[in-house]
Amino acid sequence: MTDTIHWREAEKKRDTLSLRGFTCTTPREGRAAPPLHEDQVQRYFRHHAIAAANRSRDQGKGGRLMIAEDSQGIAAAYTHQRLDPASFPTKLALALDFMGVQEVVRELCFLAVATRYRNNGGALADEAVTEALYDIVDCEPEAERIYVLGQVDYNNKASMKMLERFDFLQLTQGVPPPTGDQRLGWWLRIVDPPR
Ligand SMILES: CC(C)(COP(=O)(O)OP(=O)(O)OC[C@H]1O[C@@H](n2cnc3c(N)ncnc32)[C@H](O)[C@@H]1OP(=O)(O)O)[C@@H](O)C(=O)NCCC(=O)NCCS
Numbered sequence: 001m002t003d004t005i006h007w008r009e010a011e012k013k014r015d016t017l018s019l020r021g022f023t024c025t026t027p028r029e030g031r032a033a034p035p036l037h038e039d040q041v042q043r044y045f046r047h048h049a050i051a052a053a054n055r056s057r058d059q060g061k062g063g064r065l066m067i068a069e070d071s072q073g074i075a076a077a078y079t080h081q082r083l084d085p086a087s088f089p090t091k092l093a094l095a096l097d098f099m100g101v102q103e104v105v106r107e108l109c110f111l112a113v114a115t116r117y118r119n120n121g122g123a124l125a126d127e128a129v130t131e132a133l134y135d136i137v138d139c140e141p142e143a144e145r146i147y148v149l150g151q152v153d154y155n156n157k158a159s160m161k162m163l164e165r166f167d168f169l170q171l172t173q174g175v176p177p178p179t180g181d182q183r184l185g186w187w188l189r190i191v192d193p194p195r
Contacts (some may be wrong), residue, residue: 003070005124007131010065010077012050019067020046022074024112037153037183041112045077049110056081062139066131068124076128078111080136083149092149092171092186102144106136107151111159118158125162133166137193146191151184163187 010019022045025038033039044052049065056063063081067074083105085093111132117124133148140146152159154174166189174185 003072003075005068005070005075005127007066007068010050010053010067012054015067015074016050018073019049019077022046022077022112023115024118026115035155037156038112041110044110045112049077049079053079053081064135064139066135068128068131072114072116074114075117076111076113076124078128078132079109080106080132080139080148081109082140083107100145102142103147104140104143104145105147105149106140107149108132108136109151111162122162122165125158126165129162129166133189133191137191140193143193144195146193148189148191150187150189152187153183154185155183160187163189 022042024042024045025034027034034042053063053065061081061083063079065079066077068076085105108129111125111128113124113128136146136148137143148168150163150168152163152174154176160170168187168189171186171188174183177183
């Protein structure tokens with residue numbers, strides 16, 4: 001794929017329609033529907049991401065929704081926001097108990113590439129993660145250390161492989177139903193911005 005990719009923050013008026021058409025998953029061979037964990041991400045970007053980022057900003061959590069475009073429309077997207085350590089599950093709070101004053105936590109909430117970029121060695125996925133980490137640092141200019149957290153469905157192998165390429169560590173493991181609502185495992189990457 002030789003298209004030039006351009007990253008920018010999504011805007012409600014300009015991007016609502018093209019986000020509605022963002023396609024990051026399709027049914028796998030022999031199946032009627034896409035994998036559920038991918039379909040949920042697609043639905044999030046199509047229907048909720050813009051409102052959620054705006055709400056997050058209104059609530060002082062600094063929500064960001066960034067999109068990359070090529071000549072066919074949205075090629076990739078990601079969202080992140082600041083997390084309040086008080087809202088962490090106990091296991092996670094214990095893991096981050098050593099947090100100091102100039103340390104913040106941001107969640108890399110959702111990240112996806114359009115299907116035309118999948119099965120292609122992860123080049124655009126890696127560009128998206130790199131962009132997200134730089135954007136996270138830009139959003140926290142006072143921070144001496146940033147804990148970047150991500151949640152991944154126990155079934156989402158492509159996502160886990162991507163995070164491993166960026167040295168994220170798996171803190172907790174997602175487990176299949178019917179074990180409550182613990183499908184998602186937590187992943188962590190510590191970023192110390194250059195001073
Ligand atoms: C997570 C993501 C960005 C990683 O991208 P990547 O590193 O380029 O990896 P790929 O998507 O190429 O992963 C390859 C796998 O996806 C499968 N795949 C490729 N195209 C697909 C499609 N259109 N529909 C469903 N699965 C597809 C491949 O068969 C392969 O599976 P396998 O490892 O079982 O063989 C990308 O998988 C994605 O956008 N997924 C959908 C959204 C998502 O789940 N995001 C993560 C949680 S927020």
